[in-house]
Amino acid sequence: MTTNTVAPLITHLRHVDIAMPNFAEQRAFYQETWGLTETAHDSGVSFLAAEGSPEQYVVRLRQDGQKRTDLIAFGAAGPADVDALAERLIAQGVRLVHEPRVMDTPGGGYGVQFFDNEGRVVEVSADVAVRKHRKIEAREPVPVKLSHVLMNTPTPEATVRWYTDHLGFRLTDTMCIGDREIMWFLRCNTFHHSFGFVRGPHAAFHHASFEMRGIDEFMRGTGRLHRLGYERLWGPGRHLAGDNSFSYFLDKAGNTVEYTTEVETIDQDTWHPHLYDVRDPANSDVWGTANDMNEFVAARSQNDVDRGLFVAPPM
Template identity: 45%
Template structure:
């Protein structure tokens, strides 16, 4: 797919057609403990490691879905989306300039695990965003085997100080679509048929709320929760099934203090028939099963995260 440059004077339109949420990178003082947790308890597998950083994969051909890097404080490293070709990366750079969005890294080969060709820029709250193509693939692991291993990164939920501005940028510039609202507190955005790959939560500061990993089936989802219980790690909230997205959920805390989620059966969107709706924020809709109850004060406090101003790449 090739996107023509905008007509002079016209709206530049979305910068690219995003194919998927590729990976997320987190920065934390407890990187070693977090990497151990995601490998030996959560079910991911390391593909590469260096001093203070580990890249971990699921069962899909994606080179890695999580990067854990040593830093002075908990923070978002970056969010990476895939596009189809290097040419689309170059066209995205042209369109970002038309939108007045400066580049942190110009289009070119990516000097990182998995390589590829990409660029980087920031959103209005200084989160680092990467678009990439031609990233090295890995051999697919059996996604339907008995092992309870996440298939991919399902979504990232971000706390925002201005949900309307965040939604405007991610729809107008990145071309995402809003699938649903949870009143005016949360917005669920998609870039493909998955109900959401990014969600925004209105909050007092910018931070990561949680990251979700998709299991191949509800059976894998429950056995994954069972494995965590075997290791003495019990859910902070769940298991249950959300209203928006209709996905199962089980939320946990990792050693770094970040919240991670197992999920499965994420609702698939038919673009020609889907109607965005506004859900009420009531316990019976946040958990359709009625098994989890409302999130506790402890869960909400953990999901509030650490205030994150970004900008580490400028230091």
């Protein structure tokens, strides 16, 4: 569909920040059930890290009267790249939430925040302190890191183009139903995708995916949630695009969360995007072990309308 037209300054995905009324219940889910570790907290705010990740946190939860996505955060190589990106965005007429500045979130750093074309808040930062992390042990069913985040959009063609033209993301693969494209996988490094978009009725959070150590740990995590009574929306199976395993669940605010592992790494210079038709079930699940992906399953991840569009979070 599109290729990037600007120099890529984003290096990786850092964290996703979400708000919800039922903060205490959501906080308990991510710590006690999903397997993240709280590294900092304040009244109505929780910063949650993945044990295997050097990022200070991969999820930030915030109590709010309305459910919303506060922001999606990415990394840059250094402060000069943050400044260069901000200058580019200003020249392109992009509305900033704030100009580059020293950050007061855990780990500090230097970052800029801005609205994308549909009103999501995006943060790009550098020089965030590296968190002391550890190697996840065999058979330990906790996330290693945040793998990727996908968002719903009613204007996917324009939105994908916005991210390639303004932020330098590259299109890796696309899913379709016949001649109707429905899902776009975007990359900012050699991982098949770190971000992406799903065609939906409104702008909203689609899912956040968490990398597990390996297939055994992935299955143990999937089984743990199943035994605790959590409904599996879809999975376990293995995608063709990205070659990664998948098991999808709902968190306590109705956001879709995924356990995955073995996301494909690619050669950036030689990769050619594919178009996969999901009418062939092997294009969605090469193992053939997952429940069928149908309109009823897909609708569960359409989520509520995001109440945070073009509204900066309070922190």
